Structures are given as C-alpha cells and as structure tokens.
Amino acid sequence: MVARRYVLLARTLPVVLLVIAAKIALERLGWEFIDVSPLHASIVGGAIFIVGMMLTGTMSDYKESERLPTEIAASLESVFREGAYVKEQHPSFDLARLAETLAHVPHTLRDDLVHGTTHTVETVERLTDSFLEMDALGVPPNYIARLKQEQAQIVRNLMRVSYIQRISFLPSAYTLVETMLGLLIVLLLFTRIGAPLVDAVMLGFIALIFLYIVRLLHVLDSPFRPAGSGPDDVSLFQIDAIHDTMHTRLDERAGHHHHAGGG
Template sequence: MESKELINKSAKKIWQKWSIAIRITPLIILLALLKILTHYLGWEVLELNALFTSLVAGTIFLIGFLISGVLSDYKESEKLPSEISASMKSLVDDTYTIYKTKNTLTALEFIEFQKMFCNSLINWFYKKEKTKVILKKISEMNHFFIELDKEGVQAGYIIKMKNEQNNLRKMILRIDTIRDTNFVDSAYTILEAMGFLIGCCLLIIKIEPFYASLFFTLVVTFLIAYMFLLIKDLDNPFDYSSNGESGTEVSLKPIHDLRKLLIDFI
C-alpha cells in the first residue's frame, strides 16, 4: 500500500513538473511538420535579419514584464490557504475553550458549524459553491456570537473570534479577486500576437543548414509558448476547477489537514 502511494506521489510530482511541456507538445510537432513542408516546397523566402531578432527580443522583454507582475500576486496567494487555516483553527480553539469552561450547547453547535464551513470552503475553491454563499456563511457566525454573549461568555473571546471572522472574510474576497481578474488583458493579447508572428516568420526564414533552422524554430517556439502558458497559470493560482491541485496551483494542504483534524474533533 505504501509503495503504491509512493508511486502515485512520484507520478504526480512528475506531472506537475512537466505538465506545461506536455500541453505544448502537439504545437511543437505541428510546427515541425510545417517547417519541413515549407522547406521542401521552397517557401522559405525571408533571410535572417536584425528586425526579426529585435522582434524576438521585444517578446522576451514583454514576457519578463508579465511574469514579474503575476509573481507578486502568486507569492501572496501562496500564503492565503495557510492563513485561512490558521484563522479557522483559532476559531475552533477558542470555541473549544468556551465549551470546556462553560459547557454551553451553543459552543458545541458552533464547532459543528465550523466543520461544515470547512467542507464548504473546499467546495468553494473548486467553484462548487458561490462566493456569496461562503460570505453568507461567514456572516452566520454572528448568530453564535450573539448567543455566546447572552450566555455570559467573556467579551475578550467574542472580540477575538470576531477578528478572525473579519480576517476570513477579507481573505475570501482577496482570493475571489485574484482568481477572477487577469493581470493585464491587453498585454496577453500583444504577447499572443507577437508569438504568432514569430512562429510564422520562423517557418519562412531560411537558415542554412536546414536542420539548424528546424532546431532553432522549435526551441524559440517552445520557450515562448511555455512561458506564455506558465504566466497564464501563475495569473490564476486558484484554478482548481480546471486543473485540480496540480501544476502551478497553490497547495490547499493546510485546509485539507484542518478538515481531517475537525472530523474527529469532540
């Protein structure tokens, strides 16, 4: 059983590492066939010149601009699942403390609510629940705070839990903004156009010997296509509904670990 899990983990890591390269393999094969076709049909009508190298350099500059922009959001996104898990764990700990000291039914019901909320949160990451539903459930915590206040729970506990509730709301809204907003749509458009132009030019540029021409055509196309897809993936690190928890998606392990912890809690 352990060896099977080890094999699955190894296969998952390999897929995560090479997923983008595998996705663009059909494009590279198509371009290789087209390059061979244009060579034997005599359609290589352009000579390598400084204008073409300037176009490639400009594309690389644009790629650098885009990746520096999306990396800042990605670095922030990496922290959010852990921070959400920490806020929820703090809520659970405070509620458990109240339950043990006051032996109140409201605290026990609140713990059960938090268990259900954790499941709903994972469904939300996979877009099985809408953002407004999650926000409504966060607001429903107020009902438990009101009841706990009526039962004489210290104000310090309730204020602390209200702060964690507010933190959860802010992080949910931040994730929703990141996954529904592209970095700069117009920049993606010009990058797509420049990549397409470079690919077309490489097909009709004559470089001797032919195998060197074929090699550089495939290498340049591979690098541009790979970086474009990498930037698109980094721009939405919460796209679990399409890609699952693989590739460049931010790990949800902290939230999964919390859910496992809550299953047998109390």
C-alpha cells in the same frame, strides 16, 4: 506514464512538433523569402522582455495565493481554540455548533473558487450565531470582538483569493503577448536562418520556450482548479484538514470530560 510535473510540457510538445513540421514543409517548398536581419534579434528580445514582465506580475499573485490558504486555516484554528476556552468557562456553550460551522468550510471552498460562488463566505458568516450565544452567556465584549476580527479576516482572505482566481493580470497584455508570439513564430517560419535542419531545430526551440511560458502564465493566473487537475494548482490541504480536525477535537474533549466525570 508522464510524471505530473511534465504534464504542461507534454501538452505543449504537440504544438511545437507542428511548428517544426510546418518549417520543414516551407523549406522544401522554397517559401522562405525573408533573410535574417538585426531586426529579428530586436523582435525576439522585445518578446522576451514582455513575457518576463507578465511572468513577474503573475507570479506575485500566485505566491500570494499560496499564502492565503494558510492564513485562512490559521484563523479557523484560532476561532475554534477560543471557542474551546469559552466552553471551559461556560459549559453550556454549544461548541459543537461552532466546530460544525468551521468544519463545513472545506466542503464549499474549492467549488467557490472554481465556479465563482460565495457559499463559503455565507458559512463563515454563520459564526455570528455562536458569537451571539457567547454574548448571552456573559463572555466579555472585548473577547468577542477579537473573534469577530478573526471572522472578518477570514472573509477578507476569501474575497482576495476569489479576486485573484477570477481576475486576470493585465488582460490586454495577455492579448499582446499571444499576438506577438504568434506573429513571431510566423515570421520565423518564413525566415532563412542557415541549414534547413538547423532552421527547424532553432524554431522548435524558440517555439517551445515561448509556448510553454504562455501556457504557464494561464496556469498561474488561475491558481485554484478542481482537485488533481495539475501539479501547479495551489494546495488547500491545510484547510481540507480542518474538517477532520474539528470533529477529532470534539471527540477528544468529550472523551476527556467523560473520564473526568467518571473519575
């Protein structure tokens, strides 16, 4: 069984083997009519430069995507802790409703990212009902304002994640890279480099590198995919844990108050 981290390589190898087979066939047919020249090195060097530029730009968005779920989870945690504090000061506050709203976020987040829906933002906006309840209970306005800032930060991060997921980094550059690499492979197919076997091996090596990077660019450009789709999708485990965390803390608080009341 192929290890998860080799999935992308396993998907690329069949195409590389086809390129090698095509090269061997063209050699036997004698259809290699292009001789190696200094221009070949320039073309390969230019391809490496453009692909490197694309990889750098896409990687920066991917790294940001890895950071945003942690920030969202931290904001959700902060809202719950502040709500628990309000519960201590105002026992009639409905902490369970606040916790249920927060716990519902993981249910819709990945589907929103994969399918472009906005159910999670609508869930976060429901926190306003709890803030209004705090206001009615006499919670200081500056305290509620801080919670609203956390709410706005969650929505901002959700929208940023959605943007990264749906918008490609320089789509025209992707077209250039794919076209350029396709033409480069075709050029090398009809180029005589040295001994027939050496030609096929060299072309296979070059094709493997470039085709793998192109596939990697597409993976990095859409970092959120259905759970378990691949080893490179950004993990949402911290946000997924929020669901159980909220209910566990509510149960612990209920048990604590029960024991305190019994004592």
